[in-house]
Amino acid sequence: DQQVKQNSPSLSVQEGRISILNCDYTNSMFDYFLWYKKYPAEGPTFLISISSIKDKNEDGRFTVFLNKSAKHLSLHIVPSQPGDSAVYFCAASAVMSSNYKLTFGKGTLLTVNP
């Protein structure tokens, strides 16, 4: 049973446009969500996170939106740059339940074309 789902295996956008990566979750106990970026032959690197007490968190070109009622979050990258081309993983945990393990989605490959 997949508790964190990234239904789009890949996404292609033009440089300068907006990239929107989506993530859905089923476990209502999840209260902390993270996005990781992964380049080939490297480990995942933390990008941005959001807790369930917020509905938006912004860091430079990256914004994460959380819709708790829909159990959905999205990562917006504006403007997209070729260096953003990578696999993006969504992850979730239930911190307030003392379950700190991260559950990952399968990832979305983002390609930003010059």
Added chain:
Amino acid sequence: NAGVTQTPKFQVLKTGQSMTLQCAQDMNHNSMYWYRQDPGMGLRLIYYSASEGTTDKGEVPNGYNVSRLNKREFSLRLESAAPSQTSVYFCASSPLGLAGVVGFAKNIQYFGAGTRLSVL
């Protein structure tokens, strides 16, 4: 600052051979984790260690053992490698449980560069 260091980067084994994947972190983190990444499967937790001296099973522990040697080091051992264990293995650490680290940020995990393992 090296962060999380994994050795080796690449390894080829024959079925039945054993090996140990090494992981060390220099961030004074309490918690450490081992994941495997397979095509189309995302990252799956094998074992984790919430603190020195403790280890617990994750989602896919069968065929693996771990040792939390000290606060810095967390190793993953394959006693009798099987082709199904061909994967990329990642070690991670987090400040969870560390004094002075509060809030949700304590749950951010920091990853090593990975070990690519092939079992023939």
